[in-house]
Structures are given as C-alpha cells and as structure tokens.
Amino acid sequence: MPMPFRAVKITDDIYWVGALDWGVRDFHGYQTNRGTTYNSFLVLSEKIALIDTVKYEFKDEMMSRIASVIDPSKIDYIISNHAEMDHSGSLPDVIKAVAPEKVFTSKMGAAALAGHFHEGLELTPVEDGGEITLSCTNAPGGPLTLKFIETRFLHWPDSMFSYIPERKFLFSQDAFGMHLASTERFDDQVPDWLLECEAARYFANILLPFSGLILKLLEKLEKSGLEVDIAAPDHGPIWRNSFNIVKNWYHRWSNQELKQKAVVIYDTMWGSTELMANAICEGLSETGVNVKLLPLSVSHRSDVAAEILDAGALIAGSPTLNNQVFPTIADNMTYLRGLKPKPRICATFGSFGWSGESLKHLDEIMAALGFESIGQVKAKYVPDDKVLRECLELGRKAGTRVMDTLK
Numbered sequence: 001m002p003m004p005f006r007a008v009k010i011t012d013d014i015y016w017v018g019a020l021d022w023g024v025r026d027f028h029g030y031q032t033n034r035g036t037t038y039n040s041f042l043v044l045s046e047k048i049a050l051i052d053t054v055k056y057e058f059k060d061e062m063m064s065r066i067a068s069v070i071d072p073s074k075i076d077y078i079i080s081n082h083a084e085m086d087h088s089g090s091l092p093d094v095i096k097a098v099a100p101e102k103v104f105t106s107k108m109g110a111a112a113l114a115g116h117f118h119e120g121l122e123l124t125p126v127e128d129g130g131e132i133t134l135s136c137t138n139a140p141g142g143p144l145t146l147k148f149i150e151t152r153f154l155h156w157p158d159s160m161f162s163y164i165p166e167r168k169f170l171f172s173q174d175a176f177g178m179h180l181a182s183t184e185r186f187d188d189q190v191p192d193w194l195l196e197c198e199a200a201r202y203f204a205n206i207l208l209p210f211s212g213l214i215l216k217l218l219e220k221l222e223k224s225g226l227e228v229d230i231a232a233p234d235h236g237p238i239w240r241n242s243f244n245i246v247k248n249w250y251h252r253w254s255n256q257e258l259k260q261k262a263v264v265i266y267d268t269m270w271g272s273t274e275l276m277a278n279a280i281c282e283g284l285s286e287t288g289v290n291v292k293l294l295p296l297s298v299s300h301r302s303d304v305a306a307e308i309l310d311a312g313a314l315i316a317g318s319p320t321l322n323n324q325v326f327p328t329i330a331d332n333m334t335y336l337r338g339l340k341p342k343p344r345i346c347a348t349f350g351s352f353g354w355s356g357e358s359l360k361h362l363d364e365i366m367a368a369l370g371f372e373s374i375g376q377v378k379a380k381y382v383p384d385d386k387v388l389r390e391c392l393e394l395g396r397k398a399g400t401r402v403m404d405t406l407k
C-alpha cells in the first residue's frame with residue numbers, strides 16, 4: 001500500500017527521511033512525555049548515502065520518505081552511526097530492500113550490530129578520522145566527503161559522528177538530541193524554553209553518566225577546528241540556527257554546574273513522611289533557595305533526574321516498609337546511582353513504626369553517591385511539633401548552605 005510520507009529538504013543535497021513516534025512514553029525507563037523522532041538522513045551525491053535508519057516499527061514510514069525523493073534501490077551506502085535499536089532496528093530489512101554497495105559503521109558498531117541481529121550482515125568498519133568520498137571533485141555539486149569521528153559512550157561504545165566538511169554538516173546521532181515529536185524539523189521553529197527543557201531532560205536521563213567523556217569530546221572537536229553550520233541528531237530538531245547554544249548547554253551540563261536549588265523527593269504511607277517533607281520545604285523556602293518538591297507517588301524517575309541535574313541539594317524522605325526503604329525511593333535511588341551525578345549536599349528524613357531501617361539504607365545510598373550528609377530527621381509514627389520544627393530547621397540548614405556556597 002503506498003504511504004503518504006514526504007522527505008524534508010535540509011540543504012540542496014541533504015534530506016530528513018526519519019519517522020515520528022508521537023505515542024512512545026517509555027525509553028528504557030525514561031518517560032518520554034512528548035514522544036520522539038527517529039531521524040535518518042539521505043545524502044544525494046554521486047554515491048547516495050543513508051545516514052542511520054529507524055526503529056523497526058517505523059521502517060515503512062522511512063522508506064516512504066526516501067521514495068518521495070529517489071528510488072530507494074539507488075542508495076549506495078548506509079552509515080550506521082549508532083547500533084541502539086531505535087536507529088538500527090530496521091537496518092537488516094533496509095539492507096535487504098536496498099542492497100547497498102556498503103554499510104559503514106565503527107569497529108565497535110560492527111560487533112554490536114552482529115550481536116543484535118545474528119544475520120551475518122556485511123559491514124565495513126571505519127576508523128576514527130577515516131573518510132569516504134561521496135562525490136568526486138568534478139561532480140556537478142563539487143566534491144563531497146563523509147568523515148567519521150568516534151564518540152565512544154556518546155551514547156554507547158559503538159557511537160560515532162559522521163561529518164561532511166564541504167557542507168559543515170554534522171550527523172551527531174544521540175548527541176544534542178531530545179525526545180520531542182513535532183511537525184517542526186528545525187530548532188528555530190521550536191520555542192527556546194522547550195528546546196532547553198527537553199535537551200536537558202535527555203542529557204540528564206541518557207548522557208549524564210558520560211559527562212567526563214563528553215567534555216573530552218567537546219574539547220577534541222574544538223581543537224580539531226571542526227566547523228558546524230548544521231548539526232543533525234538522531235532525535236528531535238535539527239540545529240541549523242543555534243548549535244552553539246546547545247554546545248554551551250552541553251559544556252554546562254557535563255561540568256554539572258550546580259545552582260541555588262534544592263530537590264526534595266519523598267513517598268509516604270499514611271501522610272507522616274509527607275508532613276515532614278512539607279515542613280522541610282518551608283524551611284528551605286525561607287532561605288530563598290529554589291525548591292522543587294517531587295512526591296514520588298506522582299513523579300516519574302526521569303522527572304527527578306531532570307530536576308537533580310543542576311540542584312545543589314537532594315533531600316530524600318522514606319518511610320520504613322518491611323525493614324526497607326519505600327519501593328519508589330529505592331527505584332529512584334537505583335536509577336540515580338546509575339546516572340552518577342556529581343557530589344552535592346544531602347539530607348534524609350522519614351517516619352517509622354518500630355525498627356526504622358529506611359534512613360540507614362538511604363544514608364548508605366547517599367554515601368555511595370558521594371553526597372555529603374548535613375542531617376537527618378526521624379519520626380516515630382506521626383511527627384509531633386518537635387519533629388516538625390526539626391524538619392523546618394533541616395530545611396533552613398540545607399537552604400542556607402546551598403545559598404552560601406553556590407551562585
């Protein structure tokens with residue numbers, strides 16, 4: 001059945017041929033509130049190249065967009081910049097349909113794709129800094145080259161960028177991306193607040209553990225003098241207007257610059273830990289610190305990760321349930337440990353009935369994160385006035401410390 005999807009022209013010889021996933025709400029544990037896009041790109045040159053493919057279920061949409069520009073069987077090269085299934089899921093079928101001359105990927109990409117598909121895909125591994133010719137010097141549009149830049153762990157060990165120097169065009173796979181389904185394809189068509197909000201949420205949930213490597217990569221790109229007019233990630237809008245802005249955001253987030261902000265997370269069984277959380281927030285707010293209170297009964301772990309990205313303090317409250325921390329707190333703290341946020345101050349609080357182990361467990365988790373504890377408040381059953389005053393004081397202490405030490 002013919003499908004109605006059209007390619008979107010980016011330059012005279014580069015087209016967006018990806019897919020929109022309006023309904024996806026989970027990306028391996030990250031809640032994608034605004035859906036996503038799987039971006040792939042077609043380069044029209046003497047050798048026609050397809051850069052990345054899409055999630056398996058969206059193969060027909062991508063093929064339809066390609067067919068709106070050229071006969072897909074004319075594709076000579078496929079480049080797989082990243083082996084994760086949202087970009088490679090349809091690769092085996094696309095290879096069968098297109099029969100390209102070559103499929104290029106990084107060395108680690110070749111191993112990862114073999115591990116995913118077990119189909120004996122014929123892949124051509126490329127080196128960091130390697131390049132291929134897409135058009136020769138006397139081609140009508142001039143020469144066109146595709147260079148490969150390894151970007152290990154941005155997002156996976158196999159990840160690489162592809163770059164066309166003649167067009168100053170960077171295909172950056174996950175880097176500089178965001179989960180945002182939108183009919184707009186370009187950064188200047190999306191409100192600035194939404195770009196920053198979703199790019200930060202993506203960074204916090206996907207890239208934060210690799211902050212050190214990202215800083216090194218940004219430095220490498222800077223030193224190499226790589227000029228970028230357009231950066232096209234595999235998710236979200238294409239940066240044709242404000243690539244420098246998102247690059248600066250990446251510097252800030254990778255450095256994990258903390259602000260005068262405190263995040264309070266808690267869950268509650270019968271309202272006691274909630275009362276304590278509210279008293280702590282009262283104390284925090286007296287100091288002028290920016291306070292984000294996230295009740296975990298209604299807040300997703302990816303909301304928490306996004307808020308913690310630049311918060312100078314994390315204050316976590318948990319009742320004791322069967323000698324353990326409450327399940328939602330355990331979920332969030334496990335997720336957070338994997339994201340490896342840099343140390344900051346913390347405090348813990350919670351109610352208990354008889355044994356009260358939750359705060360001991362929570363403190364162990366905070367210590368494993370390298371966070372500095374500045375206090376703890378416990379309540380037996382229901383907090384009385386004395387305990388609530390202690391909570392108020394804990395909030396004041398945390399807020400004052402953040403305000404005094406951070407900008």
Ligand code: FEO
Binds near residue numbers: 234
């Ligand atoms: Fe968009 Fe790491 O996959």
